[in-house]
Amino acid sequence: MTKGKPLQNTKDVDLFSFIQEAAIIGTWEYDIETQNLVWSDVTRKIHEVDSDYIPNVESAISFYKDGESKSMILKYFSEAIEYNQKYDIELEMVTKKGKEKWVRAIGYPFFENKKCVRVRGLFQDISKAKNTEIEIKKLLTTTVDQNKRLINFAHIVSHNLRTHSGNLSLLLNVIEEDYSHITENEIFPMLKKASENLNETIQNLNKVAQINIALTESYSKINVYKEIQKNIDSISAKTIDTDATINNNISKDIFLNTVPAYFDSIVINLLSNSIKYRRASTPLVINISGNYQDKYLVLKFEDNGRGIDLGLHGDRIFGMYNTFHKNKDARGLGLFLIKNQVEAMQGNITVESYVNEGTTFKIFLKK
C-alpha cells in the first residue's frame, strides 16, 4: 500500500475490512480538492447511519458532542490541514440513533508541494474501555472517601468511645471508694471486669484503625542503590532469559525518605516495561542513574528499546488501558499506576522517547 494513495488491490481491501470489523476501527478519507469525505462500513456502523449515507465535513463534525469534543475536533482537523499535524484524540459523540459513545479519532494529513491534498484517518469505538476507566476513577474516589471515613472512625474510637468507657471506670472507682459497702457482692467485680474489658477492646480497635491509616502512607528511609538492586535481583530470571543488561549506576550513598512499597512498584514496573518492549534485533541495555535537582532526587531509567511515538501518544501515555505495542501481556495499567504512586508522594514523572531508539523515564521524588 503506497502512502497516501487509495487502496486498489481487492485482497488488501478484504483484509482491511476484516481488521476494521474485528477491532471496531473504521477508516475515513477526505479529499481536499473535491471535498469528498468517504467513510468505511465500520465508520458508518459506529455512527449508526445507513450504508448509503453520504457524509460531508460539516455533517461528520455535527456528530460530536457540543462543547469540548466539538471544539477539539474542529481545532485538530483544521490544524492537520493547515500545519500538517497528525492527531490522535478521544472524544464524545452522539450517534444518529441518539446513542452516546466515546471514540478515538485519528487523522493523518498528506501534503504535496507544501499543500494538504488529503486527510486520512481512523475512527475507533472506545466506549467500553473509556467507561471502565471512568468506573475505576469513581472507585478511586470512593477509596479516598473511605480512607477519610476510616480516619474519622479512628478518631471516634480514640476519643468519643473512650470518653464514655473512661467515665464508666472512673465512676466505678468512685463507688468503690465512697460506697464500698455496695461493692461487696458478686456483681460489682463483674461490672468492673466488664468495664476493663471494654477499655481494652476499644484500645485494640483503635490500634487496628491506626495501622490501616499508616499502611497507605508510611514513609521510611531507604538506600536507593540497594532498593533498586533488590528489585533488579527479583526479576533476574527475566533478564537472563532476554539477555538484558541492567546497569545500576546510582551512587551508593544516596538515601531517600519514601513509601517503600510505592518505590518498589515504580522500579519493577519500569524495568518490566523496558524488558517487554525491547527491540528484537538489539540486546536490551537499561541504565539507571540518579542525581539531585533542586528539591528532588531525579531517577533516570534509560533503555534502548522500541520507543514510543510521543507525537502520537504523548498525552495518553500515562492514561489507563493505553498500550502502544502489540504485546499480548500488555495491560496498560503500569504507567497509570506509577504516575499515581509518584504523585501520591508529591513527585512527578516525565518521559522522553524515540521510535527504535529507546525510552527515558525520569522520576522526580522529593528529597
Added chain:
Amino acid sequence: MKQINTTCIIDDDEIYIFAVKRLIQKGDFCDNILIFKNGKDAIKELKNLILNDVNIPELILLDINMPIMDGWQFLEEFIKIKPKKEIVIYVVSSSINPTDMERAKSYKNVSNYIVKPISRDALFEIKKTFAA
C-alpha cells in the same frame, strides 16, 4: 516545698468533672477547685485572677476536645498571658492518638499528658512532683 492550693479543671464532660472532684476531695489533694466548661471561660477568668493576683491555680488539668475554645486554642492564648507565678498544665484527654500526645508535648508549658480515665494514682503522682 511547693503545694497545690488551687487546681483548675477545664473540661466539658460533667461525669469526668464529678468524678475528679470526688477523687481530689477524698485524696486531700488541694483546697480549692476551679472548674470551667470550655477554654474561653477559663482564659477569661484566669486573666482576671492573674491580674488581681488572687487564687491563681498552681495546676491546670486541661481537656483537648471542648466546644467554643478547645484545649489547643486555650494553650495558644495561655502562652500570651505569661503569668509571673508558675502554673503547671497537664493535658488530660481521652485521645490515645499519638499525634495528640506529641502535639501536647510540643508546648513547653505542658508538663505531661494523661490518658483518661484519670486515676487516684495519677493524681498522687502529680502531687509528688510538686512536693519534690
